[in-house]
Amino acid sequence: MPKLKTNRAAAKRFRPTAKGFKRSQSHRRHILTSKTSKRKRQLRAPSMVSKQDLVRLDSLMPHAK
Numbered sequence: 001m002p003k004l005k006t007n008r009a010a011a012k013r014f015r016p017t018a019k020g021f022k023r024s025q026s027h028r029r030h031i032l033t034s035k036t037s038k039r040k041r042q043l044r045a046p047s048m049v050s051k052q053d054l055v056r057l058d059s060l061m062p063h064a065k
Contacts (some may be wrong), residue, residue: 010060
């Protein structure tokens with residue numbers, strides 16, 4: 001049986017944790033002066049991958065856990 005390869009694009013975008021995968025949040029990179037403090041504070045919270053996408057991520061990153 002061939003080796004299972006990790007999808008490198010997915011490995012750069014998602015980080016495995018004990019409860020699933022953590023992902024980066026959009027709208028956090030630039031033009032922060034026009035966003036309110038509340039919005040920027042809420043964007044700092046960690047974002048987890050939804051349960052529906054976990055099956056797809058497990059196939060992309062077989063060695064993550």
